[in-house]
Amino acid sequence: MSILIKNIKELLQVRENNVTLVKGADMKTLPTLKNAYVLIEHDTIVEYGSMADLGEIEAETIIDATGKIVLPTWCDSHTHLVYAGNREQEFVDRINGLSYEEIANRGGGILNSAAKLQNMDEDELYNISAERLINVMKQGTGAIEIKSGYGLTVEAELKMLRVIKRLKQEFPIKVRATFLGAHAFPKQYKEQPDSYIDLIVNEMIPLVSRERLADFIDVFCEKGYFSLEQTARILEAGKAHGLTPKIHVNQFNAFGGVALGVKHQALSVDHLEIMTDEDVEVLKNSNTMPVGLPACSYFISIPYTPARQIIDAGLPFALATDYNPGTSPTGNMNVVVSAGCIKMKMTPEEAINAATINGAYAMGISNMYGSICRGKKANLMITKPISSYNYLPYAFGDNLIDQVIINGSII
Numbered sequence: 001m002s003i004l005i006k007n008i009k010e011l012l013q014v015r016e017n018n019v020t021l022v023k024g025a026d027m028k029t030l031p032t033l034k035n036a037y038v039l040i041e042h043d044t045i046v047e048y049g050s051m052a053d054l055g056e057i058e059a060e061t062i063i064d065a066t067g068k069i070v071l072p073t074w075c076d077s078h079t080h081l082v083y084a085g086n087r088e089q090e091f092v093d094r095i096n097g098l099s100y101e102e103i104a105n106r107g108g109g110i111l112n113s114a115a116k117l118q119n120m121d122e123d124e125l126y127n128i129s130a131e132r133l134i135n136v137m138k139q140g141t142g143a144i145e146i147k148s149g150y151g152l153t154v155e156a157e158l159k160m161l162r163v164i165k166r167l168k169q170e171f172p173i174k175v176r177a178t179f180l181g182a183h184a185f186p187k188q189y190k191e192q193p194d195s196y197i198d199l200i201v202n203e204m205i206p207l208v209s210r211e212r213l214a215d216f217i218d219v220f221c222e223k224g225y226f227s228l229e230q231t232a233r234i235l236e237a238g239k240a241h242g243l244t245p246k247i248h249v250n251q252f253n254a255f256g257g258v259a260l261g262v263k264h265q266a267l268s269v270d271h272l273e274i275m276t277d278e279d280v281e282v283l284k285n286s287n288t289m290p291v292g293l294p295a296c297s298y299f300i301s302i303p304y305t306p307a308r309q310i311i312d313a314g315l316p317f318a319l320a321t322d323y324n325p326g327t328s329p330t331g332n333m334n335v336v337v338s339a340g341c342i343k344m345k346m347t348p349e350e351a352i353n354a355a356t357i358n359g360a361y362a363m364g365i366s367n368m369y370g371s372i373c374r375g376k377k378a379n380l381m382i383t384k385p386i387s388s389y390n391y392l393p394y395a396f397g398d399n400l401i402d403q404v405i406i407n408g409s410i411i
């Protein structure tokens, strides 16, 4: 199977060398090629170049992209896409003045999602999750991280991770799985929280690892959720079982979670709505990717991650959706890229770098995903005819994606 895309108005994120992330001032550069072509064979980008250099090439499928822009598919490094039901009542409660914290304290929030998921049959959970996955693929996402964390019992956490595994097997999109048993304390552990940490460390992590159900270990490190000490214990146990840390930190409070993540060589630290100068400082000279989730800030009206401060400090930065029923009921990376530009003052070049190559880095897959590079996976999207790539974040809410190719297949 071969596909030739020709007469491309502009081909974005073209990398001659296989860079694995971009940071600081380099994020302002988005290498492009005008009037270009790309040749795909099976699941791989084998060649690209200027139309002037296109010789006689045979291809089974030829796509004429006149007037259109082609770029790598989005790499969404933070989602909770597997969940049992929506929480629109909490949305209305927030409009009527309750905060995220107040709703959680009344038994809403993550515990509300866990109760629904524990009662849902695994096939039904798979079917509704598959529908969401198909939807985000059509919106241009070609690689995605999906977390557990709405189970909160051994059985329900494993159910979630098996659903993620099945999604990975059934769809061409690249899926990375994260074990987030430490998302909230189940009600029965409220008075003896360390017994829940024992359950995670002694039962859940060994089972998840034995059945190879996850790549990453995550913890919601936050006041009222998991403390620095509890987070450290879980990360240590995860690492001992081959899981790489990726943590939720600084969503509502800054109290040293970023430094803890860096100390444990977290691949990414996510949320970061509340950042101190020390948090930014500690990320320098680390291999940890800071990840912002602007759809969450928008939806629950909390501050936006200070992307400018982070990038201007010379750091890399990634954007992701945080797709979940409580704080970000969208998996649409196009909206996230727009929000990065509009609310975080990122340039379109920075936002596209953040949502492609840096998102891939935050999933540990940027050697094969996130840029147009010979030998990389054939994950590309073709826009409708548009005036320039700036139009993508500018026309927020418009569907500007015409065709999506994932793993060499047209979706």
Ligand SMILES: N=CN[C@@H](CCC(=O)O)C(=O)O
Pocket: 109, 110, 113, 220, 248, 251, 296, 322, 324, 325, 326, 327, 328
């Ligand atoms: N903050 C923690 N976890 C999710 C929200 C979970 C929920 O409210 O269901 C997040 O990343 O925003």
Ligand SMILES: [Zn+2]
Pocket: 078, 079, 080, 248, 322, 324
């Ligand atoms: Zn999250």
